[in-house]
Every structure is written in C-alpha cells, then in structure tokens.
Amino acid sequence: MWIKWLNGRWCVPIARRIDARAWLVWVAGMLVLVMVARNPLYTLLLMLVAWWVMEVWRQNGRFPQLPFVRLGVFMLLLAALLNSLLAHTGETVLFRLPQAWPWVGGNITLEAAIMGAANGLVLFTLLLTFQGFNQAVSPGEIVRLIPGTWRDMGVVLLIAITYIPETTRQLRQIREAQAIRGHQLRGWRDWRPVVLPLLVAGLERAMGLAEAMVARGYGATADAGLSVWMQVGLLVSLTAVFGGWALTLWAATAGWLLIALGVVGLWWLSRKRGRRVLYTRYHAGWWGWPEFFVVITAVLPVLIILLPIWPVDYTTLSYTPPPQFALPAFDPWLGLSLLGMATPAWLPFILRQRQTNDSH
Numbered sequence: 054m055w056i057k058w059l060n061g062r063w064c065v066p067i068a069r070r071i072d073a074r075a076w077l078v079w080v081a082g083m084l085v086l087v088m089v090a091r092n093p094l095y096t097l098l099l100m101l102v103a104w105w106v107m108e109v110w111r112q113n114g115r116f117p118q119l120p121f122v123r124l125g126v127f128m129l130l131l132a133a134l135l136n137s138l139l140a141h142t143g144e145t146v147l148f149r150l151p152q153a154w155p156w157v158g159g160n161i162t163l164e165a166a167i168m169g170a171a172n173g174l175v176l177f178t179l180l181l182t183f184q185g186f187n188q189a190v191s192p193g194e195i196v197r198l199i200p201g202t203w204r205d206m207g208v209v210l211l212i213a214i215t216y217i218p219e220t221t222r223q224l225r226q227i228r229e230a231q232a233i234r235g236h237q238l239r240g241w242r243d244w245r246p247v248v249l250p251l252l253v254a255g256l257e258r259a260m261g262l263a264e265a266m267v268a269r270g271y272g273a274t275a276d277a278g279l280s281v282w283m284q285v286g287l288l289v290s291l292t293a294v295f296g297g298w299a300l301t302l303w304a305a306t307a308g309w310l311l312i313a314l315g316v317v318g319l320w321w322l323s324r325k326r327g328r329r330v331l332y333t334r335y336h337a338g339w340w341g342w343p344e345f346f347v348v349i350t351a352v353l354p355v356l357i358i359l360l361p362i363w364p365v366d367y368t369t370l371s372y373t374p375p376p377q378f379a380l381p382a383f384d385p386w387l388g389l390s391l392l393g394m395a396t397p398a399w400l401p402f403i404l405r406q407r408q409t410n411d412s413h
Contacts, residue, residue: 076189133167357390
C-alpha cells in the first residue's frame, strides 16, 4: 500500500531513508534557488516543493507539529505590513498616514505591501526547507556530517537539537501523570507541580550526560595548533566567501562561483585537519541510486539558474514592482527546472513500489 493513514494524516510509508549527505545537497540547492530566484512566482513554486517534501517525510514525530498555514499567513502579513509602513514606493495608494509621523508617515501603497509579502514568502520557504530537512534526517546523522575538526561543536549541536524534543516529551508525560492524579491547571500557581518535576528531570538528564561524557574521556586531550599553511588557507577561503558575497551586488554569477570556491576550500581544510580525529561508526552511510538521483536533480536547477548559457529568460528571475502593479513574468522552462527539487517528495513512492515488487 503506497499511502496510509498515520497520526491523523495521509502519509507515504518510508521504505528506505536517504543519506544525510544527499539531503545536505538538496538543502544547499534550495537555499541558492530561493536567494537567487526572487520572482514571487518561482518562490511560490519552491515553497510548494518544500511543503510537499516536509509532508512526505514528516512521519517520525520527533518534532512538534507546528501550524504552518497560520504561521505562513502571519509571516506574509507581517512582512507586508512592515514594508508598506517603511517603504512608500508605488502609485497604487491604499491609504495615507500623517506626514508628521516619523518613518511610517506617508502613502501606504499596494506595491510596497506586495514586495514585503514576497520577502515574507522567501523566509517562509526557508523555514519549510529546514523543517523538511530536520524531519528527514535524525540528529545523529546531522552530527556525523560535521567534520572531525568541529567535533566539539557537533556535540553541542546534538545536545541543542535533542533538548527541546526531550523537554517537550517530558512535559507531556508530567502533565499526563498530574492529570491522572486529578490535578487541574487553572492559574499560574497550579503549574508548580509541573514545572518543578520538569526542572529536576532536566537537571538529572544533564548530570547523567556529563557523567557519560567524562566516563568516555571527552575533553581529556588537547588539540594541536594550526600550521601556517592551514591558517593561510583558512584566511584565503574566508576572504573568497565574503568577497564573493560582496561581489554578488555587481556580478551575481561570479560572486556565487567565488563563494562556492571559498566553501569548497573551507570544507577541504576542515576535512584535512579532521583526519587526525579518529572515531568509529556502527553503521556506515549507504550511497545508492536514490542519493545520486537526489543530488543530480538538486544540482541541475542550480546550474541552470547560475550559468546563463541555457535558452531561458533570465530576466524573469528578479522582480521589482513597477510604479503601477503588474504580475511578474514567468518562464515555464525555468519553472519546470525548479520542479526537480521535488525529487525527495516522490522518491518514496518509487522506493516503496520497488520494495513491494521485491517482496513478491
């Protein structure tokens, strides 16, 4: 059966998990596309893709379910309100505020509100992208992606990622136990039997984690200093990243390529230094055709967007509302290329079907 009812919603049973490294490439591709293709129509398409991926992979219940519809509407309305109050561009006047009011006084235009809503849509798309990544990849897999050079940061990241879900789960258990005893929460004083056990349980969990880390010898060794060539490489790579970010203001393609070179340099230096750190894994990562397919369909749209050598209309990537409102232009071929980012959403259907055929 391809689709089943689970926890009040229809979902696709996951027959095989995708390697975290492929997910990281997908997230990087989504970030580049969202930041470069600032056309609201393309952003809306990427938002639907991110939402679809999140819904397909949101099955493990590790994170609390957020009201994303209300959250998205709130973000769009807030961004539209702030931009319309602070930017008074455009000719379609909705209403006027007194000119004596600092910063917000003047014409409130439809064009400024639309531009603010477009920026809010970008933020909401980024939120959905990272939420889908968090649902599909476990905290342990995320930490294993961190090079050995940053192992201390990986430990802190793992503790931070698991803290909120563990605290939320413990709070729910304490409230259920207090409800069985007949305790009702009417005012803030009634929260004492809930907060105190939650605080004590958190301290016990922290002490147990600290004792386990000490027992395994964490922090018992000192790191060697960086060599001169390593320091020079880090300086050059960081300069390339920040210089490319500044260059995107004048030459977007060259700037993004320079950023990519800097990121590759940082990754190579971190990997080279991380080889000194030895650690073992019980389960090695599996890299098969689904991972290759996810990576290819994530990299191809980025290449189409960044390299202006394809027969598409690149002028539709940017959008600035004219003095009088007009719908942004849309290139169907660019939109079709962006749909390649939806591969992680429909890939479980194929994996499930292959598993069913193999079992028969």
